[in-house]
Amino acid sequence: MATDHNPNPPAEHPLRICIVGASGKLGRYMIQHCLDRGYQVVGVCRPESVSKLDDVADRIEIIPGRTDDRETIARAVAGCDGVLTVLAPWGVHDYSSGTARAVLDHAEPDARLIFSCGWHISRDGLDRYSWRLRYLVPIVSTLARWARFVDIDDQVRATRLIFDSDTRWTVVRGSDLEEGESQGLPVWSRHVGDPILASNRTRRIDFALFMVAALTDDTLVREAPAINGCATESARACAADQPRVESERADMP
Numbered sequence: 001m002a003t004d005h006n007p008n009p010p011a012e013h014p015l016r017i018c019i020v021g022a023s024g025k026l027g028r029y030m031i032q033h034c035l036d037r038g039y040q041v042v043g044v045c046r047p048e049s050v051s052k053l054d055d056v057a058d059r060i061e062i063i064p065g066r067t068d069d070r071e072t073i074a075r076a077v078a079g080c081d082g083v084l085t086v087l088a089p090w091g092v093h094d095y096s097s098g099t100a101r102a103v104l105d106h107a108e109p110d111a112r113l114i115f116s117c118g119w120h121i122s123r124d125g126l127d128r129y130s131w132r133l134r135y136l137v138p139i140v141s142t143l144a145r146w147a148r149f150v151d152i153d154d155q156v157r158a159t160r161l162i163f164d165s166d167t168r169w170t171v172v173r174g175s176d177l178e179e180g181e182s183q184g185l186p187v188w189s190r191h192v193g194d195p196i197l198a199s200n201r202t203r204r205i206d207f208a209l210f211m212v213a214a215l216t217d218d219t220l221v222r223e224a225p226a227i228n229g230c231a232t233e234s235a236r237a238c239a240a241d242q243p244r245v246e247s248e249r250a251d252m253p
């Protein structure tokens with residue numbers, strides 16, 4: 001499916017966007033896409049990570065603080081048209097669900113709320129996973145939680161809170177990621193296992209692009225798109241299978 005986004009908001013009212021988890025890899029790409037669109041950016045990141053944003057510090061407002069700190073989030077999202085939240089399941093103290101709850105509770109009532117997670121999150125249980133995701137995720141989750149390093153179940157709890165909320169949310173489910181130059185807006189589908197997603201590979205810069213594009217795409221409100229790179233084999237194969245639209249037919253000899 002394609003997204004319909006407007007990268008050029010009216011100049012007299014640039015969108016004000018809060019990025020929660022701004023100093024991470026995904027966050028930094030999202031900052032760049034937002035600045036490219038002329039948006040005002042407020043970034044929240046842990047105090048020890050503020051220096052990671054030195055190169056953009058004169059172009060964005062930075063609010064240091066843990067992303068699950070309710071006071072920090074309340075201050076950061078005030079007056080924002082949209083909030084882009086990196087859900088990171090670090091530690092075993094409900095970091096992801098604390099972050100999600102703070103954003104859901106404090107964001108402006110009409111704000112677009114976009115959250116990141118992985119394919120392992122299922123909204124309706126209809127996703128069809130490869131054996132790798134079916135068996136490896138629970139094993140890795142158990143080991144990581146045992147080491148008190150990461151609690152993947154907490155990301156599941158965070159997204160349950162979001163799915164049950166009546167805010168204007170979108171949960172973007174990322175495939176396996178890679179670095180590299182942008183290939184364009186990823187394709188998406190409602191369910192992992194759909195043929196268009198088979199390649200399971202998205203550039204991180206394009207994951208960020210999809211998150212930012214979702215801010216102005218109302219067709220994605222209360223959707224949990226699973227994404228995949230638009231230049232991957234499965235995306236191109238599915239595009240080739242699509243019937244041509246009428247406007248294209250008119251140009252044909």
Ligand SMILES: NC(=O)c1ccc[n+]([C@@H]2O[C@H](COP(=O)([O-])OP(=O)(O)OC[C@H]3O[C@@H](n4cnc5c(N)ncnc54)[C@H](OP(=O)(O)O)[C@@H]3O)[C@@H](O)[C@H]2O)c1
Pocket residue numbers: 020021022023024025026027045046048049052086087088090091095116117118119173174175176177204
């Ligand atoms: N990595 C993948 O292969 C993959 C695949 C699919 C989906 N995703 C999703 O993509 C999103 C971004 O993932 P990413 O791998 O690209 O990571 P990332 O963007 O580098 O983000 C990691 C975030 O977690 C924070 N963080 C790191 N260590 C922390 C700690 N100990 N306590 C609290 N916060 C900590 C980082 O903040 P600091 O800057 O302060 O360290 C940063 O905001 C996540 O929602 C993830 O579920 C990832």
